[in-house]
Amino acid sequence: MKIVVLVKQVPDTYEDRKIDLSSGLLDRDASDIVPDEINERALESALRYKDGQKATEIVVLTMGPDSATKTLRKMLSMGADSAIHIVDDALAASDMVQTARVLAAAIQRGGFDLVLAGNESTDGRGGVVPAMVAEILGLPLLPSLDALELEAGSVSGTCSIDGGSLSVRAPLPAVVSVTERSAEARFPNFKGIMMAKRKPVETMDRASLDLGTAAVAASVVGSATKRPARAAGTKIIDDGTAAQELAGFLASNRLI
Amino acid sequence: MANILVLIETSSTGGIKASAPGLIGAAAQLGTPVAVVAAAPGTGAAVAGELGRLGAAHVYVAEGEDAGRILAQPQLVALTAAVSAYAPAAVLISNSTESREVAGRLAIRTGGAVAADAVNVRSEDGRIVAVHSVFGGDYTTESWVRDGLTIITIRPGSIQERAAAATAELTVAPLAAADFPAAIIEQVHEAGADTGRPALRGATKVVSGGRGLGSKDNFVLVEQLADALGAAVGASRAAVDAGYVPQSYQVGQTGVAVSPQLYVALGISGAIQHRAGMQTSKTIVAINKDEDSPIFEVADFGIVGDVFTVVPQLIEAINAHQLTAAH
Numbered sequence: 191m192k193i194v195v196l197v198k199q200v201p202d203t204y205e206d207r208k209i210d211l212s213s214g215l216l217d218r219d220a221s222d223i224v225p226d227e228i229n230e231r232a233l234e235s236a237l238r239y240k241d242g243q244k245a246t247e248i249v250v251l252t253m254g255p256d257s258a259t260k261t262l263r264k265m266l267s268m269g270a271d272s273a274i275h276i277v278d279d280a281l282a283a284s285d286m287v288q289t290a291r292v293l294a295a296a297i298q299r300g301g302f303d304l305v306l307a308g309n310e311s312t313d314g315r316g317g318v319v320p321a322m323v324a325e326i327l328g329l330p331l332l333p334s335l336d337a338l339e340l341e342a343g344s345v346s347g348t349c350s351i352d353g354g355s356l357s358v359r360a361p362l363p364a365v366v367s368v369t370e371r372s373a374e375a376r377f378p379n380f381k382g383i384m385m386a387k388r389k390p391v392e393t394m395d396r397a398s399l400d401l402g403t404a405a406v407a408a409s410v411v412g413s414a415t416k417r418p419a420r421a422a423g424t425k426i427i428d429d430g431t432a433a434q435e436l437a438g439f440l441a442s443n444r445l446i
Numbered sequence: 447m448a449n450i451l452v453l454i455e456t457s458s459t460g461g462i463k464a465s466a467p468g469l470i471g472a473a474a475q476l477g478t479p480v481a482v483v484a485a486a487p488g489t490g491a492a493v494a495g496e497l498g499r500l501g502a503a504h505v506y507v508a509e510g511e512d513a514g515r516i517l518a519q520p521q522l523v524a525l526t527a528a529v530s531a532y533a534p535a536a537v538l539i540s541n542s543t544e545s546r547e548v549a550g551r552l553a554i555r556t557g558g559a560v561a562a563d564a565v566n567v568r569s570e571d572g573r574i575v576a577v578h579s580v581f582g583g584d585y586t587t588e589s590w591v592r593d594g595l596t597i598i599t600i601r602p603g604s605i606q607e608r609a610a611a612a613t614a615e616l617t618v619a620p621l622a623a624a625d626f627p628a629a630i631i632e633q634v635h636e637a638g639a640d641t642g643r644p645a646l647r648g649a650t651k652v653v654s655g656g657r658g659l660g661s662k663d664n665f666v667l668v669e670q671l672a673d674a675l676g677a678a679v680g681a682s683r684a685a686v687d688a689g690y691v692p693q694s695y696q697v698g699q700t701g702v703a704v705s706p707q708l709y710v711a712l713g714i715s716g717a718i719q720h721r722a723g724m725q726t727s728k729t730i731v732a733i734n735k736d737e738d739s740p741i742f743e744v745a746d747f748g749i750v751g752d753v754f755t756v757v758p759q760l761i762e763a764i765n766a767h768q769l770t771a772a773h
């Protein structure tokens with residue numbers, strides 16, 4: 191079984207993230223860039239399968255700036271076998287269609303049985319790249335699985351939807367995206383970190399992928415505006431009367 | 447006026463899901479709403495009347511056995527056919543697990559692009575603009591699609607506008623066969639009985655509980671305050687992880703983003719990822735026993751205290767107030 195895991199590096203959600211107000215794009219210098227937690231979970235799902243099936247090959251794939259190497263190294267130290275890094279200034283500020291075309295072209299070069307992704311990235315929350323990749327590759331997608339069951343010829347799992355959940359199954363090869371309910375990621379151990387240094391990371395630019403020349407529609411971002419920061423209001427320490435005071439506050443604001 | 451396609455989500459029994467009024471309302475801001483439905487054979491006509499009442503001028507139903515049995519593909523095939531038939535200026539799709547797959551695939555299939563997770567739409571100088579609330583509402587950005595079909599996924603619960611009722615013109619067509627290996631729906635599990643409380647998305651009041659509640663049994667306290675206020679119930683990710691409530695209750699970065707008139711946080715520390723889902727609320731109230739909790743940085747009224755002491759007293763005070771107000 192060969193599994194390709196799509197990983198993206200995002201601004202750390204534990205810090206204030208910033209957008210450049212003139213371009214409407216992410217200000218990369220404003221925050222630490224880390225592997226998206228959701229992609230560590232996707233990798234973990236692949237690793238758990240490999241724990242039982244040693245012959246499994248796991249490739250992590252990212253399209254991102256030079257600094258994304260750090261994310262790939264972390265994934266390798268967790269246990270992925272190799273990494274592909276698509277890096278090209280011409281790809282900066284790609285929208286989701288362009289990102290998916292690049293990822294699909296890279297996936298197609300190497301062969302695979304399963305593509306694993308996060309259900310949505312924490313910076314974009316677009317949640318459509320996995321579906322676009324599946325469409326380009328002509329494959330089924332199992333979206334937003336809370337857990338996945340991988341067998342020789344098929345993959346299955348449950349996804350939550352508005353009003354309940356669905357048990358779904360697809361034949362392999364397939365694309366699967368996972369949610370933050372899925373496998374909690376392991377920490378890299380010392381052996382993993384040492385071994386990661388020797389694992390192959392292949393770097394590619396746009397020209398080395400077969401993307402065709404057709405004009406492609408794109409979603410473009412205009413300006414951004416920042417919401418004024420919220421100021422803290424009253425804070426009282428409960429001495430037995432706080433509930434009464436709060437009820438008064440709610441009443442005077444017509445909230446009760 | 448340009449046609450605006452709207453993908454209607456249906457339940458396993460063929461009913462129209464709650465996303466429809468907002469999607470049609472948004473479409474009416476941009477042009478003529480055309481509702482597109484993938485339905486089981488013989489069931490399409492039944493939904494047309496209701497979609498008309500919600501403001502759809504046309505209802506395009508693609509009927510076939512695959513609807514409800516195969517994931518995303520029936521909706522994709524129906525929308526692709528409707529794009530050819532109605533030459534729309536935009537396609538609006540709910541940003542839900544079920545539907546955003548359709549949006550992504552449709553973009554590739556029709557040479558379009560997706561403006562994702564919009565909270566509003568408008569039309570300006572002939573261009574359709576999607577408005578997004580990003581990084582927990584810290585920023586508002588705008589985007590549009592160039593050189594191709596505009597596909598917009600709409601954040602559930604974010605559109606308040608409703609379209610005027612219309613008498614929909616109905617078109618029923620056969621659903622074309624699947625053209626790629628399909629993901630099969632093996633089983634549908636309906637969520638448990640309706641709690642009778644307002645839905646979290648779009649609620650005007652929300653009471654959320656965190657790990658501070660300590661157990662699933664104790665979480666009842668959150669529900670009791672919610673009922674006293676007529677509010678929806680939410681939770682932090684830690685409360686969800688601890689199994690106090692299902693994931694659909696989660697408020698925050700990776701949960702639901704809410705913007706109610708009143709948000710009450712009980713036993714929630716106010717981690718940045720939680721604040722990302724509630725900091726645009728009009729009034730925020732927090733009760734937490736740690737006076738250094740970051741939740742107090744965004745609270746209009748904060749109480750440093752024990753939820754198990756303060757909340758029962760608060761419920762009593764609210765009930766007393768409501769009794770006097772009723773007289």
Ligand SMILES: Cc1cc2nc3c(=O)[nH]c(=O)nc-3n(C[C@H](O)[C@H](O)[C@H](O)COP(=O)(O)OP(=O)(O)OC[C@H]3O[C@@H](n4cnc5c(N)ncnc54)[C@H](O)[C@@H]3O)c2cc1C
Nearest residue numbers: 656657658682683684698699700701713715720735736753
């Ligand atoms: C990528 C990512 C996405 C995330 N997305 C989300 C998200 O969508 N939503 C979310 O909520 N979190 C999210 N988180 C998790 C977030 O970082 C926090 O871990 C989480 O919000 C903490 O939940 P909590 O406040 O309930 O728990 P804690 O941080 O443990 O806080 C519990 C609080 O309860 C108080 N308390 C305890 N007992 C009492 C009592 N008797 N009376 C009053 N107060 C009491 C304590 O003082 C404490 O402040 C995300 C994290 C990551 C990395």
Ligand SMILES: Nc1ncnc2c1ncn2[C@@H]1O[C@H](COP(=O)(O)O)[C@@H](O)[C@H]1O
Nearest residue numbers: 196197253307308310311316317318319
């Ligand atoms: N630039 C990228 N490189 C690799 N994978 C990506 C990239 N962008 C998105 N993905 C994958 O697609 C998932 C969903 O992203 P999105 O559709 O942007 O919300 C992510 O969790 C990744 O698995």
